[in-house]
Amino acid sequence: MTEHTTQRVVLPIQGMHCAACVTRLEKVLGKVAGVTQANVNLATEKAQIESDSPLPVADLIAVVDKAGFSVPQRVITLQIKGMHCAACVTRLEKVLRREPGVISAVVNLATEKARIQAVADVADGQLLQAISRAGYEGVLPDNNSIITAEQDKNKRDTDRDWLIAGALCTAPLLLPMLAGLWGAQFQLPEFWQWLLASIVQFGLGWRFYRGAWAAVRVGSSNMDVLVALGTTAAYGLSLYQWLFQAHHAHLYFESSATVITLVWFGKWLEQRAKRQTSEAIRALQALRPEQAWVERDGQAQWLALALLQLGDRVRVRAGERIPVDGVIVDGASHLDESLLTGESLPVSKQAGDSVSTGAMNGEGLLWLKTTALGENTLLARIIARVEQAQMAKPPIQQKVDQISAVFVPIVLVLALLTVTGWYLFTGLGEPALIHAVSVLVIACPCALGLATPAAIMAGTGTAARHGILIRDAEVLEKAEKVNMVVFDKTGTLTQGHPALCAQQAVGISEQQALLLAAALQQGSAHPLGVALQNAAQQQALDLPTLSEVSTTAGIGVQGQWQNVTYALVGGQGLVQRQLTPESTLQAGVELQYQQGRTVSWLIAGEQVVAWFAFQDPPKAEAAAAIKTLQQQGIKVALLSGDHQQSVQQMADLLGIDEMAAQVLPEQKAEAIVRWRKQGFVVAMVGDGINDAPALAESDLGIAMGSGTDVAMASAAMTLMRNDPRAVADALVIARLTSRKIRQNLFWAFIYNVVALPLAVFGFLDPMLAGAAMAFSSVSVVTNALWLTRWQPKWAIGKAVL
Known part of the structure; x- marks a missing residue:
């Protein structure tokens, strides 16, 4: 009879108010496939769900959200110590995802961090214990996980000293081989071979034994297992021959010592290279002063930033x-x-x-x-965006993780087959074991684990250094496929600071019309509203305060004054209200449209009483931005809520051959959908609240950093430079980073595809295998570091790439 183990998940719930809420939530949770019982407690605001099989927490949260409630969540970032390869990453992610309350877990080998999304009541200690059980060490940010410059230097100095010691012990072991190349005969006494090799094996190599034991203890395997097994086999064979075989051709102490020294050297180079890939984050973190000079109650004093107030x-x-x-x-x-x-x-x-x-x-x-202070500052948000991108994994990495999960066990089986096969065909145990050692050493999955994160860190860090923020790694793959860029007009391609250049009124004076229009826009940050306020200020008008003021995005604003409802709207506002201006007003507006100007209408009650024309010239960089994209084979379109003639004139001026005018915010999103259905992979560039739907609907949303927080939140990329030429630069660095990821993965895979057969058939001795393994890890990180040399085409006016 099969015994079922009950799985139990406890979720905190927000939004419950009465017993009816409890009943409804228990009912919808009880209908989830696999759930045997669901109990909801109104007093503790928690739901306990039991099932016969594991239930993804994300699925349960989706059910709770659909029922009209919410599950509070948190994101925890932990520093991880003891990881060495892709197998470590895969195992640790599996362990963390199995923890109750954990929604997702992403582990990054290059940054040595884990980013865990969990329900709010998951304790840090629970996660740290899970990491410890997996054979690693987790450190909370609050517990000094941020290594100081001095600590980092001390660690690097210690690693360097160990490396020098290992090299000094290994060099004499290699002297006989080097002497033989010159025809000389030299043999180091066997005792000294054993002593020097032992120092390297159990001194420099202790880290591999420690890591291997941590993995084996929890039933896993990683790079340390391969290195420890391989070098121990070579060391043990040599020790056996020395002690128990009076006549032996050769000892292999130099092989075990050389492999450990070379692997250590490779890891040392790798750490140095990884530091360079994360240079952007450290440079940004270094921008934050620790204290500020504050004036309070008439007294000035130095205060720590944590003590400052809004x-x-x-x-x-x-x-x-x-x-x-x-x-x-x-x-x-x-x-x-x-x-x-x-x-x-x-x-x-x-x-x-x-x-x-x-x-x-x-x-x-x-x-x-x-x-703004702390996490709410622009710098903190930039750092958070860069860290989020560097922790994320592109879709291609998911396949790599699946391979990494079974890679080490396959290598162990391959090594066993190698030693067995060579012994059966030759009858000699010594060469059979040495060839198996080569297989173990050559097949380290470090390069696989570093290939993607190293490129992402270098690429997103370099982009951030030049004012290009990338939300996550998936953006890189999307950017590479973009073949159409759609620009919003106002503030993106134009200067965004229009000025009132003409006006006309009927029934009221032009000054009265300006007074009312500016009053409607009091406190508004909209470019046209600011232009009206500036014009009123220049005429020293005393603006009245209107009541019941309300704004409709993409339409306009309205309010009441002296029992009359006034509204300031664009062309679409007139269409929606089904109003027709008098012929004199209409004739004047046509002249403004012919000059490419933007027009707003003032309505009193149900009568159009005035219009205001604004001129917003294109940015000096706009034409170059469009031309650069077109030279890259990308189609460019213009999208705006302005009048058809105004948008057409701007398109003609900048050389844009496709446009959509007089579109509301939701219609902008519809235009994006229409272009996507035509087969285009669309990037949308905008900066306002009314651009958010289109940014979210596009394949790749790009927000100008001068825009609103809503636009930035909806976008996959944010350009901190208010320069449309940065769009082409952003697409270039995204493509280069995506290309580096594929290059790294190709070389990491091809390295094993070529090297493993060579080791199996005896064409690589352990020393060459160790050198090749070290080179593979260093090569993928070095390849990624080429991205740090990238400069945007329009940086300081000259092209670097």
Whole structure:
């Protein structure tokens, strides 16, 4: 009789208010396939689900969400110690995903971190214990997981010292072989061979034994198992021959010692290269000052950033970094924002301008009002975006993980077949064992584990250094297929600072019309609203306060004044309201449209009383941006809610051959769908709230960093430089990174495809196998590091690639 083990999952629930909520949730959870019982407790706000088989937590959360409730979640990032290869990554991910309450777990060999998404009440200790049971060590960020520069240097110095010691012990063992190349006969005494080899085997090689034992103890296998088995076999064979065989042709102490030294050397080079791939994150983290000069209650004092509050008045002297996100309330200067935006030239800042943490103040003294702190600063969000991208795995990596999971066991079986086959065909145990050692050593899966994360770290880090933020690794594969880029017009291809250039009114004076239009836009950050406010300010108009003001995205704004409802709308607003302007107004507007200007209409009640025309010239870089994309074989389109003639004139001016005008926000998304159905892989570039649906609908959403948080959240890429030429640069670095991933995976696989048969058939001795194994890991990381040399085409006005 088969005994079933009950699986139990406990989920915290938000949104329950009464017994009816409990009943409904228990009912929908009970219908999930495999669930035997579901109990929901209103007092503790938890649901306990039991089943006969494991249930994915993500599926249960989806059911809870569909029922109208929610499961609070959290993301935990842990530093992992003791990983050495792709097999370690695969095992650790499996162990973490099996933990109750864990939704997903991604482990990165290059960063040596695990990113775990779990329900909110999963304890850190639970995860750390699971990692420990798997044979590794997890460290929380709060527990000094961020290694200081001094600690990092000490570790590198220790590794270097061990490497030098191993090389000094190995060199004498290689002297007889080197002497034989010159026809000389030299043999190191056997005792000294054993002593030197033992120092390397159990000193330098101790890390491999420790890692192998941790893996074997939990029923797993990894690179350490292969190295420990192979070198121990060579060392043990030599020891046996020395002690028990009076007549032996050769001892293999030099093979075991050389393999360990070469593998250690490869890991040392690999660590150095991995440090370079994560240089971008460290450079960004170094931008955050630890203290700020704050003025409180008339007194100035140095305070740790953790003690600062929103609204604090902060002083920044010349040559200091900006410690907070804020608004300049006094002073003027030039700021170096190159590490944040990729813009090499200093940016002029004055009172009223926003500044970001990490920017370097130039020549002036600035006083700031703090608007964002800690994780809410732009710098913190950039770091989080880069770390998220570097932790993510592209779809191709999932196949690699499946291979890595069975790779080491297959190699162990292959080594067993090698020693058995050679012994059966030759009757000699010594060469059979040595060939099996070569198989074990050559087949290290380090290169497989590093191929993808090393390229992603280098590529996304380099992109971030030049103001291009990539959301996740899947974006890289999408960017490579893009063959159409759709630009929003206002603020993306245009300067985004239109000015009021003409107006006309009927029934009221033009000044009265401007007064009402500017009043409707009071407090608005919309470019056209700002233009109206500036025009009213220039005429010293005293704006009234309207009541019941409401805004409809893509349509306009309306409010009441003196019992009359006024509305300021675009062309689509007139269509929706089914209003027709008087002929005199219509004639004036036609002239504005012919000049490519944008028009807004003022409505009083149900009557159109005025229009306002705005001129927003294209950015100086816009034409070059379009031409560069077209030279890459990418079709360019223009998408805007403006009038047909205005959009057409802009398209003609910039050389764009396809466009869609007078479209509402939801219609922008429909236009993207239409182009996708025509077979295009579409990237959408926008910067406003009304662009968010189109950004989300496109294959690849690209937000300009000067835009809204909504646009940035909807986009797969964010360009911190407000320069449309950066779109072409972003696609180039994404393609290069994707290409490096494929190159690395190709070489990692081809290396084993070629090397393993050579080792099986006796064409590689253990020393050559060790050197080749070390070279394979270093080569994929070095190949990835080529990405760090990339420069955007439009950086400082010259092309590098």
